[in-house]
Amino acid sequence: MVPDELLGGDSVRGSRVPHYARDCVVLGLAVGVFGIAFGVLAAESGLSGAKACVMSLLVFTGASQFAAVSVVGSGGSAVTAVASALLLGARNGIYGLAMAGRLRSRGVRRGIAAQLVIDESTAMAVAQGDPADSEGAFWWAGVSVFVAWNIGTLIGAVAGNAIADPSALGLDAAFPAGFISLMMPQLRQRSTLIAAGLGASFAAVAIPLTQPGIPILLAAVAALVALALVRRRP
Amino acid sequence: MSWTAILLLAAGAYAAKFAGLVIGPRLTILKRLDPWLALLPAAMLAALVTVQTLDGAKLLTIDARAAGVAAGSVAALKRVPFVGVIFVAAVVAALVRNY
Numbered sequence: 001m002v003p004d005e006l007l008g009g010d011s012v013r014g015s016r017v018p019h020y021a022r023d024c025v026v027l028g029l030a031v032g033v034f035g036i037a038f039g040v041l042a043a044e045s046g047l048s049g050a051k052a053c054v055m056s057l058l059v060f061t062g063a064s065q066f067a068a069v070s071v072v073g074s075g076g077s078a079v080t081a082v083a084s085a086l087l088l089g090a091r092n093g094i095y096g097l098a099m100a101g102r103l104r105s106r107g108v109r110r111g112i113a114a115q116l117v118i119d120e121s122t123a124m125a126v127a128q129g130d131p132a133d134s135e136g137a138f139w140w141a142g143v144s145v146f147v148a149w150n151i152g153t154l155i156g157a158v159a160g161n162a163i164a165d166p167s168a169l170g171l172d173a174a175f176p177a178g179f180i181s182l183m184m185p186q187l188r189q190r191s192t193l194i195a196a197g198l199g200a201s202f203a204a205v206a207i208p209l210t211q212p213g214i215p216i217l218l219a220a221v222a223a224l225v226a227l228a229l230v231r232r233r234p
Numbered sequence: 235m236s237w238t239a240i241l242l243l244a245a246g247a248y249a250a251k252f253a254g255l256v257i258g259p260r261l262t263i264l265k266r267l268d269p270w271l272a273l274l275p276a277a278m279l280a281a282l283v284t285v286q287t288l289d290g291a292k293l294l295t296i297d298a299r300a301a302g303v304a305a306g307s308v309a310a311l312k313r314v315p316f317v318g319v320i321f322v323a324a325v326v327a328a329l330v331r332n333y
Contacts, residue, residue, distance in 0.1 A: 022317065023316045023317060026317050026320070030320065051240055054244075055240050055243070055244070058248070059240075059243050059247045060247070064247055068243060072235045078236060078239040081235060082243045085243050086243065086246045086247065089246065091278060091282075092247070092250050093250035093251060093253050094254060094274060094278060095251075095254060095275070095278065096250075096253065096254020096256075096258060097254045097255075097258040097264070098275050099254075099255060100256075100258055100259040100264075101259070101268075110255065111252070114248065114251040114252045114254075115251060117254065117255055119279070122275060122278075123275070126275040126276075126279075127316075168331070168332070169324060170323065170324035170328030170329075171324055172286070172299050172302075173300075173301075173302025173303050173326070173327030174306070174321075174324040174327075175286055176306075177303050177305075177306025177307060177310065177322070177323030178306070178316060178319060179279050179282060179283050180303070181310040181315075183276060183279050183283075184311070186276050192273060192276040193276075195280075196277060196279070196280035199280040199281040199284075200283065200284040203282075204288060207285065207288065207289050207292065207293075208292050208293060212285075215289075216278060216281045216282055216285060219274070219277040220277070220278070222277045222281070223273040223274045224270055226277065227269055227270055227273055
């Protein structure tokens with residue numbers, strides 16, 4: 001079931017392992033620590049280990065899962081939990097739109113790819129200077145994060161809170177910084193720099209005013225505004 | 235959380251991903267939106283970074299996390315590779331938080 005793309009179609013310098021593989025594996029390991037934290041939080045919120053693990057396998061979008069179990073853990077209803085989680089997961093649909101042109105796989109494989117459309121796989125795909133590497137980087141990051149997230153959830157759900165607090169390790173800062181690093185090559189272009197600046201500004205304004213999830217969705221509008229600005233003064 | 239709620243959430247989360255990746259490209263309108271699609275990832279990820287760095291329960295918050303991200307950004311600007319950037323950010327955030 002391993003897609004050919006994982007083997008990095010083009011063998012660089014005689015190696016079968018593509019150059020972005022190490023970054024994807026490190027990213028996965030960091031996500032794994034958050035997976036442990038999710039497993040622990042799920043247990044504290046009264047979810048059985050089986051429920052936590054099935055959630056990580058089938059929902060597979062970290063922010064949504066954290067939101068859902070926090071709502072339930074603080075006494076909120078299941079409807080509120082699902083609604084707030086779906087609002088946070090909606091951004092994956094927009095990532096999907098942006099990724100569609102970069103993924104050649106069709107049929108069942110595209111259905112599997114859809115499950116892997118998340119922040120990390122999208123960022124790793126768009127970070128590749130050579131567009132031909134995008135698809136491989138998407139699969140590497142997606143599979144690496146999927147495996148680590150699910151193993152982490154299992155460990156957290158079984159072993160409880162004896163281990164791994166992501167923020168004590170500074171990992172809450174590692175993710176945004178990592179995304180900045182992945183965006184850096186694109187930011188040398190004026191149009192993407194404007195889009196990123198507007199996306200960040202819209203989000204900062206929206207954070208205190210809107211439901212979690214909305215500030216990131218507003219970036220779709222920010223990209224449209226950026227396009228209009230760039231077209232006016234090319 | 236009931237099994238029903240978990241499965242509904244799973245279905246909804248997958249539907250969003252599937253709609254974007256599989257159904258989206260079949261809409262002809264999208265072919266005209268190529269320039270917009272090209273700017274989407276940068277705008278979305280910049281918004282994500284902002285939320286992950288500053289969001290503190292509906293307040294903009296500057297704390298150890300922001301210090302770590304700032305340090306990581308400087309490293310990224312200096313063309314430090316990805317693994318180095320996340321290492322710098324994590325170490326700075328952990329140090330500022332714990333000492």
